[in-house]
Amino acid sequence: xxxxxxxxxxxxxxxxxxxxxxxxxxxxxxxxxxxxxxxxxxxxxxxxxxxxxxxxxxxxxxxxxxxxxxxxxxxxxxxxxxxxxxxxxxxxxxxxxxxxxxxxxxxxxxxxxxxxxxxxxxxxxxxxxxxxxxxxxxxxxxxxxxxxxxxxxxxxxxxxxxxxxxxxxxxxxxxxxxxxxxxxxxxxxxxxxxxxxxxxxxxxxxxxxxxxxxxxxxxxxxxxxxxxxxxxxxxxxxxxxxxxxxxxxxxxxxxxxxxxxxxxxxxxxxxxxxxxxxxxxxxxxxxxxxxxxxxxxxxxxxxxxx
Amino acid sequence: xxxxxxxxxxxxxxxxxxxxxxxxxxxxxxxxxxxxxxxxxxxxxxxxxxxxxxxxxxxxxxxxxxxxxxxxxxxxxxxxxxxxxxxxxxxxxxxxxxxxxxxxxxxxxxxxxxxxxxxxxxxxxxxxxxxxxxxxxxxxxxxxxxxxxxxxxxxxxxxxxxxxxxxxxxxxxxxxxxxxxxxxxxxxxxxxxxxxxxxxxxxxxxxxxxxxxxxxxxxxxxxxxxxxxxxxxxxxxxxxxxxxxxxxxxxxxxxxxxxxxxxxxxxxxxxxxxxxxxxxxxxxxxxxxxxxxxxx
Numbered sequence: 059x060x061x062x063x064x065x066x067x068x069x070x071x072x073x074x075x076x077x078x079x080x081x082x083x084x085x086x087x088x089x090x091x092x093x094x095x096x097x098x099x100x101x102x103x104x105x106x107x108x109x110x111x112x113x114x115x116x117x118x119x120x121x122x123x124x125x126x127x128x129x130x131x132x133x134x135x136x137x138x139x140x141x142x143x144x145x146x147x148x149x150x151x152x153x154x155x156x157x158x159x160x161x162x163x164x165x166x167x168x169x170x171x172x173x174x175x176x177x178x179x180x181x182x183x184x185x186x187x188x189x190x191x192x193x194x195x196x197x198x199x200x201x202x203x204x205x206x207x208x209x210x211x212x213x214x215x216x217x218x219x220x221x222x223x224x225x226x227x228x229x230x231x232x233x234x235x236x237x238x239x240x241x242x243x244x245x246x247x248x249x250x251x252x253x254x255x256x257x258x259x260x261x262x263x264x265x266x267x268x269x270x271x272x273x274x275x276x277x278x279x280x281x282x283x284x285x286x287x288x289x290x291x292x293x294x295x296x297x298x299x300x301x302x303x304x305x306x307x308x309x310x311x312x313x314x315x316x317x318x319x320x321x322x323x324x325x326x327x328x329x330x331x332x333x334x335x336x337x338x339x340x341x342x343x344x345x346x347x348x349x350x351x352x353x354x355x356x357x358x359x360x361x362x363x364x
Numbered sequence: 365x366x367x368x369x370x371x372x373x374x375x376x377x378x379x380x381x382x383x384x385x386x387x388x389x390x391x392x393x394x395x396x397x398x399x400x401x402x403x404x405x406x407x408x409x410x411x412x413x414x415x416x417x418x419x420x421x422x423x424x425x426x427x428x429x430x431x432x433x434x435x436x437x438x439x440x441x442x443x444x445x446x447x448x449x450x451x452x453x454x455x456x457x458x459x460x461x462x463x464x465x466x467x468x469x470x471x472x473x474x475x476x477x478x479x480x481x482x483x484x485x486x487x488x489x490x491x492x493x494x495x496x497x498x499x500x501x502x503x504x505x506x507x508x509x510x511x512x513x514x515x516x517x518x519x520x521x522x523x524x525x526x527x528x529x530x531x532x533x534x535x536x537x538x539x540x541x542x543x544x545x546x547x548x549x550x551x552x553x554x555x556x557x558x559x560x561x562x563x564x565x566x567x568x569x570x571x572x573x574x575x576x577x578x579x580x581x582x583x584x585x586x587x588x589x590x591x592x593x594x595x596x597x598x599x600x601x602x603x604x605x606x607x608x609x610x611x612x613x614x615x616x617x618x619x620x621x622x623x624x625x626x627x628x629x630x631x632x633x634x635x636x637x638x639x640x641x642x643x644x645x646x647x648x649x650x651x652x653x654x655x656x657x658x659x660x
Binding site: 199200203301325 | 496497499500501503504505506507508511512513515516517518588592595596599600612615618619622623626629630632633636637638640641644645
């Protein structure tokens with residue numbers, strides 16, 4: 059297992075270098091001078107030149123990129139142009155908030171999605187099934203930012219049940235977590251339903267029923283675990299969507315997480331910060347996918363990691 | 365010989381069409397899409413007003429308020445912060461969303477199919493290069509990438525095409541490559557090669573027609589994603605710029621007036637949802653119709 063994990067991480071290295079390279083190229087295509095932006099328009103050219111020299115921006119691009127990679131390997135992502143803080147620290151300050159949001163919405167999504175998916179499958183073609191699947195497809199079709207705006211409108215401004223922005227109490231997390239969670243609940247429900255339908259038609263389920271097991275034991279004891287394998291894949295694939303979604307949710311609900319920081323960094327042309335966030339997010343993806351693959355081995359003893 | 369081949373392929377598509385016709389949700393989706401296309405094409409005829417014509421005294425009117433600029437004399441869905449007719453703007457927004465969905469997927473398909481076919485057919489270095497690039501693109505946080513490209517190139521609908529295409533081709537390429545890898549080992553391809561046909565002819569005439577099914581499904585499934593991405597970018601102020609109406613930038617503008625005119629933010633959102641919903645229904649239906657291995 060340990061060998062497998064190490065091998066996977068080594069295989070991810072070229073991908074991470076590629077991600078950084080593409081980001082680096084994109085950032086250097088962006089019009090405008092980040093240093094000029096940082097120092098203000100009225101700075102004298104001599105100081106400007108000195109700062110550029112200090113930041114290493116006068117070096118050839120490949121030297122700059124090499125330096126970034128070398129430092130990144132040691133966990134140093136450089137300093138923010140805008141605030142002067144170490145990028146690593148800025149990411150670590152905001153990431154826990156994003157994780158909290160992502161985990162709360164994942165909780166909403168998994169509980170709601172799997173429950174609805176199972177009921178739909180067990181009661182296939184019932185009214186509940188049709189209603190749930192139409193709602194789920196609508197949930198996938200609605201843009202997250204619009205659901206967020208409507209949720210603010212209805213639950214915040216009209217009903218006044220919940221605060222619509224900020225991050226000072228657990229109550230503030232309810233709307234963002236539900237808004238972000240519902241979308242993923244919708245796709246998890248769809249996949250759980252189809253995975254379940256496939257499993258309950260198999261022989262071992264018929265055997266379980268034939269030997270007189272209660273329906274509850276058949277569903278939860280035998281079918282659920284087997285149906286979970288494709289569902290786990292989908293949950294794993296949602297990790298990237300969850301981060302993308304949190305970018306929007308954080309912006310709309312004014313939550314100081316990594317997503318909002320990344321938009322702030324881009325709009326301020328804070329190159330080191332953007333570079334750092336992109337690399338960090340890519341690492342999170344890689345680790346997320348690895349966890350998904352490892353979890354197969356637990357769900358399905360036939361899967362051997364190699 | 366040629367004739368039998370043609371009639372056979374026609375029956376394959378005819379078969380898929382028959383299966384699709386029996387799938388009521390998919391037909392409903394197709395009907396909605398056709399209606400949306402008609403709305404987009406006929407926008408100048410059916411809009412009650414010019415979508416960018418302002419009427420400042422009549423700002424933020426509720427649905428049903430009297431209007432001086434609308435042909436029928438009423439703001440059916442209300443007016444926006446410049447007194448423009450929201451219904452007309454939603455109607456014109458259809459043009460943006462549909463063209464982004466369709467054109468971006470057309471670009472993605474051309475690049476993806478080319479790359480995937482070359483990688484799958486030739487293998488070796490070509491395959492390595494294409495697939496590793498695809499891996500890298502898959503590891504990107506998608507939205508962050510789009511936002512970065514829009515910052516780099518500046519906000520416009522053409523740059524949205526570029527942003528979507530830069531990442532989108534990778535998925536199609538993977539799909540086509542896996543199909544080509546399988547098909548190039550088939551005996552009929554070997555026969556074609558033995559006849560001395562050129563690689564280009566083998567790929568274009570003998571291999572690609574046999575992976576049309578999955579490609580069509582993937583393109584249809586990609587359209588709703590592209591529409592949502594455009595709406596998101598325009599919502600963030602990085603896509604289509606006002607006063608050109610896009611559903612995304614309308615929702616962005618509406619956020620500021622949630623208290624005075626709550627309906628303003630609702631209409632464009634419903635438009636996005638209905639459009640994406642219809643493409644999803646059609647996509648699901650096409651997948652079922654074009655995949656003969658699927659048990660019903």
